[in-house]
Amino acid sequence: MGEPVWWSAMRKQAGRILVLLCLYLPLGCIQAAPLAVTVVLSEHGGPYQEFSDALREKLIKKNIYLDIVDEADEVNPGQGMVVAVGMKAAAAVAGSGARAILNVLVPETGHEKLLRDHPQRAASKAYSAIFLDQPTERQVRLIAAMLPGKRQVGVLFDSFSPDELAELKQRMAMHGLSLHEHKIGADFPLHIALQHILDNSEVLLALPDAAIYNSSTIRNILLASYRSGDPVIGFSPAYVKAGALAAVFTTPAQIAEQTARFIQQYGETRTLPSAQHPQLFEIAVNEQVGRSLGLAVRSAEELVQEISAIAGDAR
Numbered sequence: 001m002g003e004p005v006w007w008s009a010m011r012k013q014a015g016r017i018l019v020l021l022c023l024y025l026p027l028g029c030i031q032a033a034p035l036a037v038t039v040v041l042s043e044h045g046g047p048y049q050e051f052s053d054a055l056r057e058k059l060i061k062k063n064i065y066l067d068i069v070d071e072a073d074e075v076n077p078g079q080g081m082v083v084a085v086g087m088k089a090a091a092a093v094a095g096s097g098a099r100a101i102l103n104v105l106v107p108e109t110g111h112e113k114l115l116r117d118h119p120q121r122a123a124s125k126a127y128s129a130i131f132l133d134q135p136t137e138r139q140v141r142l143i144a145a146m147l148p149g150k151r152q153v154g155v156l157f158d159s160f161s162p163d164e165l166a167e168l169k170q171r172m173a174m175h176g177l178s179l180h181e182h183k184i185g186a187d188f189p190l191h192i193a194l195q196h197i198l199d200n201s202e203v204l205l206a207l208p209d210a211a212i213y214n215s216s217t218i219r220n221i222l223l224a225s226y227r228s229g230d231p232v233i234g235f236s237p238a239y240v241k242a243g244a245l246a247a248v249f250t251t252p253a254q255i256a257e258q259t260a261r262f263i264q265q266y267g268e269t270r271t272l273p274s275a276q277h278p279q280l281f282e283i284a285v286n287e288q289v290g291r292s293l294g295l296a297v298r299s300a301e302e303l304v305q306e307i308s309a310i311a312g313d314a315r
Helices: 005-024 046-058 087-093 108-117 136-146 162-174 190-200 218-228 237-242 252-269 287-292 300-311
Strands: 035-041 064-069 081-085 100-106 127-131 152-157 178-183 203-205 232-234 246-249 282-285
Touching (some): 035 046, 035 087, 035 252, 046 064, 046 081, 046 100, 064 252, 081 252, 087 100, 087 108, 108 127, 127 252, 136 162, 136 232, 136 246, 152 190, 190 218, 218 237, 237 282, 246 300, 282 300
Parallel strands (some): 035 064, 081 100, 100 127, 152 178, 203 232
Antiparallel strands (some): 246 282
């Protein structure tokens, strides 16, 4: 027995409506267009390539299109977002027409200089950064946890502001540590300032200041510190391998994980979180240097867990 005439008519009418919806509904109502993100690397290879590879992996199946370029001159962000990796890329794209820029693997002082050079970016809710530097509190906690018998901490600096030094001194005081700082300059070249710091300190805290810590100076700094019996707390695993006692740092892959969250927020709100330090971190320890200096060295894993638990950092 066939279906009733009224039922057949309803089915035909429903089919017509479905066809009309398919023809006239905007594509965006069915599936949102992918967010376009241009990733500009300061140079090819190394940590920059490691970052971009990890970021691509994090954003798979997130409806985000990544275009990775090595030259800032090739950037054409259109209505999308730019992730500038390293200071060379960040400086190149700051003056571009990009509506949204996220600087990563850049020092905090470098990002602040870009804001001074491009004041129109300072008021933007779509201009931000994930710093290369570790938060001061994390560095101080590493010293306190790893070297509980040491109280005098030395710092060499070139471009630190008075406010930054005041914060570092305050953080150290909260952990029973005293800061001895010395500025490098024409009257106090590096070797003289370094010896002054080593004579008055028990630990040397190395800060990411390229004017002081670079490939041409680090060997002499580490040798002088070792001869004085002062362990060096660095800011990269390369420094630990070269002879620093320990370092707290964030890997490019960990920065990529944090960057992926920034990108997703921009895709949803067209705003970026405020500039911030890395949320995730690792610690490297040179046990051989520790033994040579007569120190009881704890494992990197134990130190990470202790510092994370106290400071509330994500793992």
